[in-house]
Amino acid sequence: xxxxxxxxxxxxxxxxxxxxxxxxxxxxxxxxxxxxxxxxxxxxxxxxxxxxxxxxxxxxxxxxxxxxxxxxxxxxxxxxxxxxxxxxxxxxxxxxxxxxxxxxxxxxxxxxx
Amino acid sequence: xxxxxxxxxxxxxxxxxxxxxxxxxxxxxxxxxxxxxxxxxxxxxxxxxxxxxxxxxxxxxxxxxxxxxxxxxxxxxxxxxxxxxxxxxxxxxxxxxxxxxxxxxxxxxxxxxxxxxxxxxxxxxxxxxxxxxxxxxxxxxxxxxxxxxxxxxxxxxxxxxxxxxxxxxxxxxxxxxxxxxxxxxxxxxxxxxxxxxxxxxxxxxxxxxxxxxxxxxxxxxxxxxxxxxxxxxxxxxxxxxxxxxxxxxxxxxxxxxxxxxxxxxxxxxxxxxxxxxxxxxxxxxxxxxxxxxxxxxxxxxxxxxxxxxxxxxxxxxxxxxxxxxxxxxxxxxxxxxxxxxxxxxxxxxxxxxxxxxxxxxxxxxxxxxxxxxxxxxxxxxxxxxxxxxxxxxxxxxxxxxxxxxxxxxxxxxxxxxxxxxxxxxxxxxxxxxxxxxxxxxxxxxxxxxxxxxxxxxxxxxxxxxxxxxxxxxxx
Numbered sequence: 001x002x003x004x005x006x007x008x009x010x011x012x013x014x015x016x017x018x019x020x021x022x023x024x025x026x027x028x029x030x031x032x033x034x035x036x037x038x039x040x041x042x043x044x045x046x047x048x049x050x051x052x053x054x055x056x057x058x059x060x061x062x063x064x065x066x067x068x069x070x071x072x073x074x075x076x077x078x079x080x081x082x083x084x085x086x087x088x089x090x091x092x093x094x095x096x097x098x099x100x101x102x103x104x105x106x107x108x109x110x111x112x113x
Numbered sequence: 114x115x116x117x118x119x120x121x122x123x124x125x126x127x128x129x130x131x132x133x134x135x136x137x138x139x140x141x142x143x144x145x146x147x148x149x150x151x152x153x154x155x156x157x158x159x160x161x162x163x164x165x166x167x168x169x170x171x172x173x174x175x176x177x178x179x180x181x182x183x184x185x186x187x188x189x190x191x192x193x194x195x196x197x198x199x200x201x202x203x204x205x206x207x208x209x210x211x212x213x214x215x216x217x218x219x220x221x222x223x224x225x226x227x228x229x230x231x232x233x234x235x236x237x238x239x240x241x242x243x244x245x246x247x248x249x250x251x252x253x254x255x256x257x258x259x260x261x262x263x264x265x266x267x268x269x270x271x272x273x274x275x276x277x278x279x280x281x282x283x284x285x286x287x288x289x290x291x292x293x294x295x296x297x298x299x300x301x302x303x304x305x306x307x308x309x310x311x312x313x314x315x316x317x318x319x320x321x322x323x324x325x326x327x328x329x330x331x332x333x334x335x336x337x338x339x340x341x342x343x344x345x346x347x348x349x350x351x352x353x354x355x356x357x358x359x360x361x362x363x364x365x366x367x368x369x370x371x372x373x374x375x376x377x378x379x380x381x382x383x384x385x386x387x388x389x390x391x392x393x394x395x396x397x398x399x400x401x402x403x404x405x406x407x408x409x410x411x412x413x414x415x416x417x418x419x420x421x422x423x424x425x426x427x428x429x430x431x432x433x434x435x436x437x438x439x440x441x442x443x444x445x446x447x448x449x450x451x452x453x454x455x456x457x458x459x460x461x462x463x464x465x466x467x468x469x470x471x472x473x474x475x476x477x478x479x480x481x482x483x484x485x486x487x488x489x490x491x492x493x494x495x496x497x498x499x500x501x502x503x504x505x506x507x508x509x510x511x512x513x514x515x516x517x518x519x520x521x522x523x524x525x526x527x528x529x530x531x532x533x534x535x536x537x538x539x540x541x542x543x544x545x546x547x548x549x550x551x552x553x554x555x556x557x558x559x560x561x562x563x564x565x566x567x568x569x570x571x572x573x574x575x576x577x578x579x580x581x582x583x584x585x586x587x588x
Contacts, residue, residue, distance in 0.1 A: 010206075011571035014370060034587055049582030057586060 001096040016080030167259035173272035183397020187284035190390035198383025206573025233319040241331035270400040295493030296354035337538040341398035343453025351498020353550040363488035384441035395455040409455035416467035420447020423471025449500035462511035509535035
């Protein structure tokens with residue numbers, strides 16, 4: 001089981017989510033975040049308003065997946081979020097120790113969905 | 114399910130129309146209770162006092178104070194009223210674009226009005242179609258003497274200075290293009306917006322204003338009753354909005370992937386300010402402080418109350434829940450519909466008009482728009498266009514000379530001819546507004562392009578058109 005965290009541009013969210021749905025990845029958590037990359041938040045002002053600390057508005061997606069779905073998820077996010085311009089974002093893949101569905105108490109791969 | 118809903122709807126519409134018609138019957142016996150004002154002498158929103166040429170001494174301080182305050186109230190309707198009403202309804206990435214468009218119109222159209230707009234709208238008549246440019250730059254428009262039209266031996270407003278009348282009308286000219294922006298919200302280039310609005314104000318608003326309210330305007334001569342702008346403002350802008358929605362096309366992701374209003378509290382704030390300001394819009398159109406203004410004030414208020422309630426009831430019955438968005442849309446529809454009728458109807462007539470304003474726009478917004486799929490983003494056509502059409506026709510039904518002897522009787526008071534006049538004037542305005550707006554949009558599109566591209570639309574107009582953000586996240 002893996003936990004995938006992706007930081008992408010806010011205007012790419014719709015596209016990424018629809019591509020994930022196409023690959024049968026439905027479960028996701030989305031949050032508004034602030035962040036900056038190597039350019040220290042300078043080069044991308046037109047895509048986002050610069051806040052304190054040169055931070056720019058981003059969206060974070062968090063998806064728990066079974067191993068078979070790791071590559072399709074990465075592909076979907078990359079395809080949806082890539083524009084070729086600086087600021088497209090990053091994907092982090094982490095090992096996931098366990099996953100529990102609260103309603104039923106299921107654990108492991110079946111709880112991931 | 115659909116059959117049961119249909120039966121419910123028919124039953125309730127029947128109940129509402131029974132209430133409506135009994136309201137009329139009651140109103141007809143109630144006519145004498147409302148003050149008839151002798152001061153009003155034309156079928157428009159003008160209020161000349163004396164037959165002699167007015168002088169600086171004819172200026173009445175009460176009337177002037179009221180009309181000046183009303184001018185400020187109508188300005189309030191644009192910003193913050195309409196700006197926040199629409200601003201709350203769009204997505205957060207576009208909130209500033211709405212506020213900017215409204216604010217820019219205040220600047221742009223105010224100047225256009227002074228430089229030549231007022232002259233075209235209210236200036237000396239040319240063939241009943243338009244005013245001439247003799248008042249360009251407000252030449253001959255006095256700040257201390259009332260207006261006097263030699264050709265018709267009458268005044269727009271004999272007890273207030275000419276510039277008071279001018280500034281009052283300016284605010285109407287400012288808000289009318291602002292109403293249209295509800296149709297193309299979230300996707301129009303700001304440069305195209307400025308050019309289009311300026312052209313529209315000059316080529317559509319000014320002529321239609323002249324036809325209905327100008328001395329010797331041909332719709333005025335025909336006997337059209339439009340107390341405060343049902344035709345000139347709402348039908349005009351509402352139909353232009355439909356043309357704009359059709360020409361601009363849909364937003365990316367419409368209808369399923371468009372997020373809901375980002376700030377309904379803003380929208381309610383805006384609606385409340387619209388209601389407050391509309392007293393200036395309607396009661397100020399009496400151009401005097403007294404019985405007629407009171408009549409318009411009362412009619413405005415009760416019609417709006419009736420419309421808000423009706424829309425809430427429609428939502429409650431048909432969609433199971435009354436909504437905030439519904440009740441404020443209903444209230445605005447009521448304000449729109451009572452606008453042409455406010456100085457001509459009794460309070461009970463106003464309630465009936467309000468009920469109709471809660472029903473017809475509701476149908477267009479909830480049923481017709483999804484069915485036909487046009488993207489009238491903020492229901493500028495559904496509320497202002499349909500509400501305005503209903504109001505103009507309803508004026509032809511419920512108007513009574515007992516309230517305003519300078520008006521006319523409507524169908525329910527034994528004069529079917531007025532209804533036909535209203536219908537004719539409405540149709541002429543609909544055709545003109547639609548065709549000319551369509552042409553203007555195509556023209557602007559050809560020269561500078563109307564719509565932002567898909568990428569810019571997704572990022573949002575605030576960032577792409579103005580390099581600004583409405584909200585910060587951290588600080």
